Amino acid sequence: DQQVKQNSPSLSVQEGRISILNCDYTNSMFDYFLWYKKYPAEGPTFLISISSIKDKNEDGRFTVFLNKSAKHLSLHIVPSQPGDSAVYFCAASGYTGNQFYFGTGTSLTVIP
């Protein structure tokens, strides 16, 4: 039973435009949400996180929004660059932060 869902397996965006990746979760007890980025043949690398007490966190071109009432978070990338093409995983954990629940990933392609 998946607790974190990414319903869009893939997304294509023109270079310079905004990429929006979505993630839904079922467990209202999750305290931390993270986004990881994964290139082929590499492990996931940490991108950005947000705690459940916030609704927005920004780091350069990357912004994560959290809507707790809807149990939904999204990652915005502005402007999108070809190097952003990768698989993006949403992950959530409880307070201890030791067991993460990951989504199935969204493959982003940024078209030059």
Place this chain on the structure above:
Amino acid sequence: EAGVTQFPSHSVIEKGQTVTLRCDPISGHDNLYWYRRVMGKEIKFLLHFVKESKQDESGMPNNRFLAERTGGTYSTLKVQPAELEDSGVYFCASSQTRGSGANVLTFGAGSRLTVL
């Protein structure tokens, strides 16, 4: 600083054989995790070590899987005997013990296991 290192990068074995995967975490990281991704599915938690102790092994599929972390350094994950459904990419990750904030895991490149 060296990252998380996993070996082998790819292993192809026949059903019933044994495979041992190894993970070297970042030096000084007390927390070590094993995750697995079956093709197209989510990355699933297997277990968590704090130093040499198993903190949480609730994600281990069954008793054909055995994980160890001798001396709190590197870790091994043995699958014996391997079954077809064990195929996937096994990721190791490590992290420091955190004071506050999100626990950010550093992942290795993964060990791809193919069971024929």
